Amino acid sequence: xxxxxxxxxxxxxxxxxxxxxxxxxxxxxxxxxxxxxxxxxxxxxxxxxxxxxxxxxxxxxxxxxxxxxxxxxxxxxxxxxxxxxxxxxxxxxxxxxxxxxxxxxxxxxxxxxxxxxxxxxxxxxxxxxxxxxxxxxxxxxxxxxx
Amino acid sequence: xxxxxxxxxxxxxxxxxxxxxxxxxxxxxxxxxxxxxxxxxxxxxxxxxxxxxxxxxxxxxxxxxxxxxxxxxxxxxxx
Numbered sequence: 550x551x552x553x554x555x556x557x558x559x560x561x562x563x564x565x566x567x568x569x570x571x572x573x574x575x576x577x578x579x580x581x582x583x584x585x586x587x588x589x590x591x592x593x594x595x596x597x598x599x600x601x602x603x604x605x606x607x608x609x610x611x612x613x614x615x616x617x618x619x620x621x622x623x624x625x626x627x628x629x630x631x632x633x634x635x636x637x638x639x640x641x642x643x644x645x646x647x648x649x650x651x652x653x654x655x656x657x658x659x660x661x662x663x664x665x666x667x668x669x670x671x672x673x674x675x676x677x678x679x680x681x682x683x684x685x686x687x688x689x690x691x692x693x694x695x
Numbered sequence: 696x697x698x699x700x701x702x703x704x705x706x707x708x709x710x711x712x713x714x715x716x717x718x719x720x721x722x723x724x725x726x727x728x729x730x731x732x733x734x735x736x737x738x739x740x741x742x743x744x745x746x747x748x749x750x751x752x753x754x755x756x757x758x759x760x761x762x763x764x765x766x767x768x769x770x771x772x773x774x
Binding site: 582598600601640641661665666667672682683685692 | 701703704705708742743747750751752753754757766768769770771772773774
């Protein structure tokens with residue numbers, strides 16, 4: 550079963566990883582993305598994530614559909630947390646189950662890269678002396694038919 | 696016609712609100728809506744902006760219709 554969710558509670562990584570497991574698979578690759586203390590040498594106290602929730606869910610669904618077309622994988626689960634997160638807390642989990650591990654690793658890497666480029670979620674870094682909304686570094690997606 | 700405009704993250708902070716409504720003539724597009732928004736919120740001009748119409752990514756020449764939902768935001772930074 551595929552799933553994609555935005556939640557405000559801590560993410561249970563093991564639960565996410567086990568939910569994608571079907572009998573035909575042999576490996577699940579799980580990315581645990583969490584809050585880093587230092588960004589470009591500056592110390593972060595905590596983070597705040599905000600999403601355009603209905604569009605973010607649509608974009609997550611599209612990513613999963615695309616990944617399943619492009620890689621030999623069976624199931625994908627993506628859970629992104631919103632709200633305030635402390636250092637070391639998990640912000641995103643992506644689990645990819647596949648018959649063989651190679652495709653799962655490749656798909657997981659592709660999914661996090663695309664998520665950071667296309668899914669409308671924004672991160673605010675809070676420092677001792679201020680705060681800033683982080684602007685994404687990647688080019689935004691091309692508009693279909695636009 | 697009336698278009699609902701949403702702001703998120705940096706654009707919400709700059710606009711001082713998360714949502715507004717603008718009135719436009721018929722056969723309008725994202726560019727025209729943006730011009731209208733920038734008249735009220737000129738400081739948004741200093742940001743790199745992305746757009747969506749009804750929760751799909753859009754360009755300046757994407758057409759918008761009465762009742763559409765336009766979102767204006769900076770490049771995303773989730774993950």
